[in-house]
Amino acid sequence: ILNVEQSPQSLHVQEGDSTNFTCSFPSSNFYALHWYRWETAKSPEALFVMTLNGDEKKKGRISATLNTKEGYSYLYIKGSQPEDSATYLCATNAGGTSYGKLTFGQGTILTVHP
Amino acid sequence: NAGVTQTPKFRVLKTGQSMTLLCAQDMNHEYMYWYRQDPGMGLRLIHYSVGEGTTAKGEVPDGYNVSRLKKQNFLLGLESAAPSQTSVYFCASSYRGLAGNNEQFFGPGTRLTVL
Numbered sequence: 001i002l003n004v005e006q007s008p009q010s011l012h013v014q015e016g017d018s019t020n021f022t023c024s025f026p027s028s029n030f031y032a033l034h035w036y037r038w039e040t041a042k043s044p045e046a047l048f049v050m051t052l053n054g055d056e057k058k059k060g061r062i063s064a065t066l067n068t069k070e071g072y073s074y075l076y077i078k079g080s081q082p083e084d085s086a087t088y089l090c091a092t093n094a095g096g097t098s099y100g101k102l103t104f105g106q107g108t109i110l111t112v113h114p
Numbered sequence: 115n116a117g118v119t120q121t122p123k124f125r126v127l128k129t130g131q132s133m134t135l136l137c138a139q140d141m142n143h144e145y146m147y148w149y150r151q152d153p154g155m156g157l158r159l160i161h162y163s164v165g166e167g168t169t170a171k172g173e174v175p176d177g178y179n180v181s182r183l184k185k186q187n188f189l190l191g192l193e194s195a196a197p198s199q200t201s202v203y204f205c206a207s208s209y210r211g212l213a214g215n216n217e218q219f220f221g222p223g224t225r226l227t228v229l
Contacts, residue, residue, distance in 0.1 A: 031215060032215035034217065034218070042222075043118075043204065043220035043221060043222050043223060044157075044204075044218075044220045045220070046217035046218065046219075049215055049216070049217050051215050089156065089157070091157075100145050100147075100162075100208055100210075100211065100215075100216060100218070101147075101159060101162060101172065102147075102159070102218065103159075103173070104149075104156040104157040104158070105156055106154060106155065106156040107156055
């Protein structure tokens, strides 16, 4: 079982602030790192899937970076809006014959105050 | 396209009762997964399937059984429910990809309470 850790557990920011949080994972036998956004009363939805060391991906005001050698990924939100309030999950897999099995972190709960 | 659907949305069981949760996807995905979500624990994989007729254990399989008789459906069974199985259950599916680099699509969840 992989150990995937996210920090902080929760975060409160004001509208317009930029923020970031971290996902740490074992760097050995790495294949992919996923970020999901999970709004209350909805299902998790994929934001990014990253596979290469040094990958940077961007979707609107949200971006992510990946360092597979040291085993971490950052998620950045620029100019947070109340609608960004959600739990952000990262997940990684064991690779090889794991058939896409993901191990999830416990999530970072982001609350953006108007 | 309905995506991933789950039936039922809510259920209350008494200890020892049995039930089956149904997951259906219309995206022709090869892989399907069952997770449970508990406070402070994130999503934990119960069982998964890489194709019709094949299933495998995940991280927390005890007390659950699964079947995938048709590609589009993945059933999760509780033979004798226990209070420790009170949780929210999510089904997900994905295309077959290189070692898990395909995003997973999640259903809306089933909230199960075992008294």
